[in-house]
Amino acid sequence: MTQAATVDHTLGVEPAESPLTPESWGKLGMWLFLAGDAMSFGGLLAAYGAIRYASGDWPQPSHVLGIQLTAFMTFLLICSSVTMVKGLAAIQKGDQAGLRRFLMLTILGGVIFLSMQAFEWTHLIERGMRLQGNPFGASLFSTTFFCATGFHGCHVFGGVVYLTCILVQAFRGRYSATNWNSVEIAALYWHFVDLVWILVFTFVYLV
Amino acid sequence: MVAVHHEEPNYMGVFWWLLVLTILEIAIIYAPIAKLVIVILLIGMALTKASLVALYYMHLKFEARTVGMIAVVPLLLCVFLIFMLTPDLSAIVHHSPKAEAAAEGAHGEH
Numbered sequence: 001m002t003q004a005a006t007v008d009h010t011l012g013v014e015p016a017e018s019p020l021t022p023e024s025w026g027k028l029g030m031w032l033f034l035a036g037d038a039m040s041f042g043g044l045l046a047a048y049g050a051i052r053y054a055s056g057d058w059p060q061p062s063h064v065l066g067i068q069l070t071a072f073m074t075f076l077l078i079c080s081s082v083t084m085v086k087g088l089a090a091i092q093k094g095d096q097a098g099l100r101r102f103l104m105l106t107i108l109g110g111v112i113f114l115s116m117q118a119f120e121w122t123h124l125i126e127r128g129m130r131l132q133g134n135p136f137g138a139s140l141f142s143t144t145f146f147c148a149t150g151f152h153g154c155h156v157f158g159g160v161v162y163l164t165c166i167l168v169q170a171f172r173g174r175y176s177a178t179n180w181n182s183v184e185i186a187a188l189y190w191h192f193v194d195l196v197w198i199l200v201f202t203f204v205y206l207v
Numbered sequence: 208m209v210a211v212h213h214e215e216p217n218y219m220g221v222f223w224w225l226l227v228l229t230i231l232e233i234a235i236i237y238a239p240i241a242k243l244v245i246v247i248l249l250i251g252m253a254l255t256k257a258s259l260v261a262l263y264y265m266h267l268k269f270e271a272r273t274v275g276m277i278a279v280v281p282l283l284l285c286v287f288l289i290f291m292l293t294p295d296l297s298a299i300v301h302h303s304p305k306a307e308a309a310a311e312g313a314h315g316e317h
Contacts, residue, residue, distance in 0.1 A: 020273050021270070035280055035281050036281075042281050042284065042288070043288065045285070046285055046292065049289070053296050053299070054296060062236055067236075071229065075226065075229065078222060078225045081264050187264075191260055195260045198257050199253055202250070202252070203253070206236050207245075207246055
Protein backbone atom coordinates (compact mmCIF):
# COMPACT_ATOMS: atom_id res chain seq x y z
CA MET A 1 0.00 0.00 0.00
CA THR A 2 1.37 3.41 -0.92
CA GLN A 3 1.94 6.08 1.69
CA ALA A 4 -0.73 8.27 0.08
CA ALA A 5 -3.29 5.51 0.46
CA THR A 6 -2.58 5.13 4.18
CA VAL A 7 -3.16 8.80 4.98
CA ASP A 8 -6.57 9.25 6.54
CA HIS A 9 -8.13 12.01 4.46
CA THR A 10 -11.59 12.51 5.82
CA LEU A 11 -13.54 14.52 3.26
CA GLY A 12 -13.83 18.16 4.28
CA VAL A 13 -10.77 18.09 6.54
CA GLU A 14 -7.73 19.81 5.14
CA PRO A 15 -4.43 18.07 5.76
CA ALA A 16 -2.31 21.23 5.98
CA GLU A 17 -2.41 24.08 8.45
CA SER A 18 -1.58 27.73 7.99
CA PRO A 19 0.45 29.54 10.66
CA LEU A 20 -1.96 32.48 10.37
CA THR A 21 -5.18 30.47 10.53
CA PRO A 22 -4.25 27.26 12.35
CA GLU A 23 -7.59 25.66 11.45
CA SER A 24 -6.76 25.44 7.74
CA TRP A 25 -5.35 27.12 4.65
CA GLY A 26 -8.91 27.44 3.37
CA LYS A 27 -9.78 30.01 6.00
CA LEU A 28 -6.77 32.15 5.07
CA GLY A 29 -7.77 31.76 1.42
CA MET A 30 -11.26 33.02 2.19
CA TRP A 31 -9.87 36.04 4.08
CA LEU A 32 -7.66 36.91 1.09
CA PHE A 33 -10.61 36.52 -1.30
CA LEU A 34 -12.78 38.73 0.91
CA ALA A 35 -10.04 41.38 1.06
CA GLY A 36 -9.99 41.44 -2.76
CA ASP A 37 -13.78 41.50 -2.92
CA ALA A 38 -13.88 44.33 -0.39
CA MET A 39 -11.69 46.37 -2.75
CA SER A 40 -14.28 45.82 -5.52
CA PHE A 41 -17.03 47.14 -3.27
CA GLY A 42 -14.74 49.92 -2.01
CA GLY A 43 -14.08 51.00 -5.60
CA LEU A 44 -17.80 50.95 -6.41
CA LEU A 45 -18.74 53.00 -3.34
CA ALA A 46 -15.86 55.48 -3.86
CA ALA A 47 -16.95 55.92 -7.49
CA TYR A 48 -20.53 56.40 -6.30
CA GLY A 49 -19.40 59.13 -3.88
CA ALA A 50 -17.27 60.87 -6.54
CA ILE A 51 -20.04 60.81 -9.17
CA ARG A 52 -22.59 62.05 -6.66
CA TYR A 53 -20.35 64.89 -5.49
CA ALA A 54 -19.69 65.92 -9.10
CA SER A 55 -23.41 66.00 -9.92
CA GLY A 56 -25.47 69.10 -9.31
CA ASP A 57 -28.93 67.53 -9.42
CA TRP A 58 -28.53 64.30 -7.46
CA PRO A 59 -31.88 63.34 -5.89
CA GLN A 60 -32.07 62.74 -2.14
CA PRO A 61 -32.09 58.88 -2.06
CA SER A 62 -34.31 58.64 1.05
CA HIS A 63 -37.01 60.60 -0.82
CA VAL A 64 -36.92 58.37 -3.90
CA LEU A 65 -36.01 54.92 -2.58
CA GLY A 66 -38.09 52.97 -0.08
CA ILE A 67 -36.20 53.30 3.21
CA GLN A 68 -38.67 51.25 5.27
CA LEU A 69 -38.37 48.25 2.98
CA THR A 70 -34.57 48.34 2.84
CA ALA A 71 -34.37 48.92 6.60
CA PHE A 72 -36.28 45.66 7.00
CA MET A 73 -33.92 43.99 4.48
CA THR A 74 -30.99 45.19 6.62
CA PHE A 75 -32.65 43.75 9.73
CA LEU A 76 -33.17 40.47 7.84
CA LEU A 77 -29.48 40.18 6.88
CA ILE A 78 -28.39 40.96 10.45
CA CYS A 79 -30.75 38.20 11.67
CA SER A 80 -29.31 35.78 9.09
CA SER A 81 -25.80 36.58 10.37
CA VAL A 82 -26.95 35.66 13.88
CA THR A 83 -28.43 32.34 12.70
CA MET A 84 -25.16 31.65 10.84
CA VAL A 85 -22.97 32.13 13.94
CA LYS A 86 -25.47 30.08 15.96
CA GLY A 87 -25.19 27.29 13.38
CA LEU A 88 -21.40 27.33 13.60
CA ALA A 89 -21.54 27.38 17.41
CA ALA A 90 -23.95 24.40 17.28
CA ILE A 91 -21.68 22.21 15.15
CA GLN A 92 -18.64 23.17 17.23
CA LYS A 93 -20.52 21.51 20.11
CA GLY A 94 -21.38 18.54 17.87
CA ASP A 95 -25.06 19.50 17.44
CA GLN A 96 -25.74 18.46 13.83
CA ALA A 97 -29.49 19.07 14.04
CA GLY A 98 -28.79 22.60 15.33
CA LEU A 99 -26.44 23.27 12.40
CA ARG A 100 -29.05 22.12 9.88
CA ARG A 101 -31.80 24.18 11.54
CA PHE A 102 -29.76 27.39 11.69
CA LEU A 103 -28.39 26.89 8.16
CA MET A 104 -31.93 26.57 6.80
CA LEU A 105 -32.93 29.77 8.63
CA THR A 106 -29.89 31.58 7.20
CA ILE A 107 -30.70 30.44 3.66
CA LEU A 108 -34.34 31.46 4.17
CA GLY A 109 -33.15 34.93 5.24
CA GLY A 110 -31.06 35.19 2.07
CA VAL A 111 -33.93 34.07 -0.17
CA ILE A 112 -36.38 36.55 1.43
CA PHE A 113 -33.76 39.31 1.04
CA LEU A 114 -33.39 38.53 -2.68
CA SER A 115 -37.18 38.40 -3.14
CA MET A 116 -37.55 41.80 -1.48
CA GLN A 117 -34.77 43.22 -3.64
CA ALA A 118 -36.54 41.90 -6.76
CA PHE A 119 -39.76 43.54 -5.53
CA GLU A 120 -37.93 46.83 -4.87
CA TRP A 121 -36.26 46.83 -8.30
CA THR A 122 -39.58 46.03 -10.04
CA HIS A 123 -41.27 48.89 -8.20
CA LEU A 124 -38.48 51.35 -9.08
CA ILE A 125 -38.42 50.24 -12.74
CA GLU A 126 -42.18 50.80 -12.90
CA ARG A 127 -41.55 54.34 -11.62
CA GLY A 128 -39.17 54.97 -14.52
CA MET A 129 -35.76 54.06 -13.03
CA ARG A 130 -33.50 52.66 -15.75
CA LEU A 131 -29.81 51.83 -15.94
CA GLN A 132 -29.34 54.79 -18.32
CA GLY A 133 -31.61 57.32 -16.63
CA ASN A 134 -34.47 58.18 -14.29
CA PRO A 135 -37.14 60.87 -13.84
CA PHE A 136 -35.79 62.05 -10.44
CA GLY A 137 -32.56 63.83 -11.42
CA ALA A 138 -29.02 62.91 -12.46
CA SER A 139 -29.08 59.91 -14.82
CA LEU A 140 -26.13 58.32 -13.01
CA PHE A 141 -28.25 58.15 -9.84
CA SER A 142 -30.07 55.07 -11.17
CA THR A 143 -26.95 53.69 -12.91
CA THR A 144 -24.92 53.66 -9.69
CA PHE A 145 -27.93 52.42 -7.69
CA PHE A 146 -28.49 49.37 -9.90
CA CYS A 147 -24.74 48.62 -10.16
CA ALA A 148 -24.06 48.79 -6.39
CA THR A 149 -27.19 46.95 -5.20
CA GLY A 150 -27.05 44.50 -8.14
CA PHE A 151 -23.41 43.58 -7.42
CA HIS A 152 -24.33 43.00 -3.78
CA GLY A 153 -27.43 41.01 -4.79
CA CYS A 154 -25.22 38.72 -6.89
CA HIS A 155 -23.14 38.11 -3.77
CA VAL A 156 -26.25 37.24 -1.76
CA PHE A 157 -27.34 34.83 -4.51
CA GLY A 158 -23.86 33.26 -4.51
CA GLY A 159 -24.05 32.98 -0.72
CA VAL A 160 -27.44 31.24 -0.87
CA VAL A 161 -26.05 28.68 -3.37
CA TYR A 162 -22.87 28.23 -1.27
CA LEU A 163 -24.83 27.72 1.97
CA THR A 164 -27.21 25.30 0.22
CA CYS A 165 -24.19 23.16 -0.74
CA ILE A 166 -23.05 23.26 2.91
CA LEU A 167 -26.58 22.31 4.02
CA VAL A 168 -26.60 19.30 1.66
CA GLN A 169 -23.30 18.17 3.20
CA ALA A 170 -24.73 18.77 6.67
CA PHE A 171 -27.69 16.48 5.86
CA ARG A 172 -25.15 13.83 4.78
CA GLY A 173 -23.57 14.09 8.24
CA ARG A 174 -20.28 15.47 6.93
CA TYR A 175 -19.72 17.88 9.82
CA SER A 176 -19.03 17.16 13.49
CA ALA A 177 -17.50 18.68 16.63
CA THR A 178 -14.03 17.99 15.15
CA ASN A 179 -14.84 18.82 11.51
CA TRP A 180 -16.52 22.20 11.03
CA ASN A 181 -13.89 24.11 9.07
CA SER A 182 -15.95 24.30 5.84
CA VAL A 183 -18.90 25.71 7.80
CA GLU A 184 -16.70 28.41 9.33
CA ILE A 185 -15.32 29.41 5.91
CA ALA A 186 -18.84 29.63 4.44
CA ALA A 187 -19.90 31.68 7.48
CA LEU A 188 -17.07 34.15 6.83
CA TYR A 189 -18.44 34.75 3.32
CA TRP A 190 -22.00 35.21 4.57
CA HIS A 191 -20.98 37.70 7.30
CA PHE A 192 -19.00 39.64 4.70
CA VAL A 193 -22.15 39.94 2.55
CA ASP A 194 -23.96 41.31 5.63
CA LEU A 195 -21.08 43.71 6.41
CA VAL A 196 -21.06 45.07 2.85
CA TRP A 197 -24.85 45.58 2.90
CA ILE A 198 -24.49 47.69 6.07
CA LEU A 199 -22.21 50.02 4.08
CA VAL A 200 -24.30 49.93 0.87
CA PHE A 201 -27.46 50.69 2.87
CA THR A 202 -25.82 53.69 4.54
CA PHE A 203 -24.12 55.20 1.49
CA VAL A 204 -26.70 54.44 -1.24
CA TYR A 205 -29.95 54.80 0.73
CA LEU A 206 -29.38 57.01 3.77
CA VAL A 207 -26.63 59.57 3.09
CA MET B 208 -7.68 20.31 11.89
CA VAL B 209 -6.45 22.36 14.81
CA ALA B 210 -9.36 23.78 16.75
CA VAL B 211 -8.57 27.20 18.15
CA HIS B 212 -10.66 27.68 21.24
CA HIS B 213 -11.83 31.03 22.47
CA GLU B 214 -14.73 32.06 24.62
CA GLU B 215 -17.96 32.31 22.61
CA PRO B 216 -18.76 36.01 22.08
CA ASN B 217 -22.13 37.38 23.16
CA TYR B 218 -23.75 37.02 19.73
CA MET B 219 -27.16 38.27 20.83
CA GLY B 220 -25.56 41.30 22.52
CA VAL B 221 -23.90 42.20 19.20
CA PHE B 222 -27.24 41.67 17.43
CA TRP B 223 -29.00 44.17 19.72
CA TRP B 224 -26.23 46.73 19.15
CA LEU B 225 -26.57 46.28 15.38
CA LEU B 226 -30.35 46.69 15.62
CA VAL B 227 -30.15 49.82 17.80
CA LEU B 228 -27.55 51.42 15.50
CA THR B 229 -29.72 50.65 12.43
CA ILE B 230 -32.77 52.29 14.07
CA LEU B 231 -30.60 55.30 15.05
CA GLU B 232 -29.33 55.58 11.46
CA ILE B 233 -32.87 55.76 10.09
CA ALA B 234 -33.98 58.20 12.79
CA ILE B 235 -31.04 60.54 12.28
CA ILE B 236 -31.75 61.25 8.60
CA TYR B 237 -34.95 63.01 9.71
CA ALA B 238 -33.22 64.96 12.52
CA PRO B 239 -33.26 68.77 12.16
CA ILE B 240 -29.45 69.13 12.14
CA ALA B 241 -26.86 70.13 9.54
CA LYS B 242 -26.49 67.73 6.59
CA LEU B 243 -22.72 67.44 7.18
CA VAL B 244 -23.28 66.36 10.79
CA ILE B 245 -25.83 63.75 9.63
CA VAL B 246 -23.38 62.37 7.05
CA ILE B 247 -20.53 62.16 9.61
CA LEU B 248 -22.80 60.42 12.14
CA LEU B 249 -24.12 57.97 9.50
CA ILE B 250 -20.59 57.04 8.37
CA GLY B 251 -19.49 56.63 12.00
CA MET B 252 -22.42 54.35 12.81
CA ALA B 253 -21.99 52.30 9.60
CA LEU B 254 -18.28 51.74 10.33
CA THR B 255 -19.12 50.79 13.93
CA LYS B 256 -21.69 48.22 12.69
CA ALA B 257 -19.25 46.84 10.10
CA SER B 258 -16.56 46.55 12.79
CA LEU B 259 -18.94 44.69 15.13
CA VAL B 260 -19.74 42.15 12.40
CA ALA B 261 -16.06 41.69 11.51
CA LEU B 262 -14.78 41.48 15.10
CA TYR B 263 -17.43 39.24 16.64
CA TYR B 264 -19.34 37.39 13.89
CA MET B 265 -16.26 36.88 11.69
CA HIS B 266 -14.18 36.30 14.85
CA LEU B 267 -11.51 38.76 13.69
CA LYS B 268 -10.96 39.71 17.34
CA PHE B 269 -9.68 36.20 18.00
CA GLU B 270 -7.56 35.81 14.85
CA ALA B 271 -3.81 36.43 14.42
CA ARG B 272 -2.84 40.09 14.06
CA THR B 273 -1.76 39.50 10.45
CA VAL B 274 -5.29 38.37 9.48
CA GLY B 275 -6.57 41.64 10.93
CA MET B 276 -4.03 43.51 8.79
CA ILE B 277 -5.27 41.64 5.69
CA ALA B 278 -8.80 42.78 6.54
CA VAL B 279 -7.79 46.42 7.10
CA VAL B 280 -5.85 46.79 3.81
CA PRO B 281 -9.00 47.25 1.62
CA LEU B 282 -10.26 49.97 3.97
CA LEU B 283 -6.92 51.82 3.83
CA LEU B 284 -6.80 51.53 0.04
CA CYS B 285 -10.35 52.85 -0.21
CA VAL B 286 -9.46 55.88 1.93
CA PHE B 287 -6.37 56.36 -0.26
CA LEU B 288 -8.56 56.21 -3.40
CA ILE B 289 -10.90 58.87 -1.98
CA PHE B 290 -7.92 61.15 -1.24
CA MET B 291 -6.64 60.61 -4.78
CA LEU B 292 -10.05 61.60 -6.18
CA THR B 293 -10.37 64.69 -3.96
CA PRO B 294 -8.21 67.11 -6.07
CA ASP B 295 -10.34 66.41 -9.17
CA LEU B 296 -13.59 66.68 -7.24
CA SER B 297 -12.67 69.95 -5.57
CA ALA B 298 -12.08 71.50 -9.01
CA ILE B 299 -15.56 70.62 -10.27
CA VAL B 300 -17.98 73.47 -10.86
CA HIS B 301 -21.57 72.36 -10.47
CA HIS B 302 -23.69 72.77 -13.57
CA SER B 303 -27.10 71.98 -12.17
CA PRO B 304 -30.14 73.79 -13.66
CA LYS B 305 -30.63 75.60 -10.32
CA ALA B 306 -26.98 76.72 -10.16
CA GLU B 307 -27.08 77.92 -13.77
CA ALA B 308 -30.32 79.82 -13.19
CA ALA B 309 -28.79 81.45 -10.09
CA ALA B 310 -25.67 82.40 -12.07
CA GLU B 311 -27.79 83.89 -14.88
CA GLY B 312 -29.79 85.82 -12.31
CA ALA B 313 -26.61 87.22 -10.79
CA HIS B 314 -25.37 88.32 -14.25
CA GLY B 315 -28.74 89.94 -15.02
CA GLU B 316 -28.52 92.12 -11.94
CA HIS B 317 -25.26 93.70 -13.09
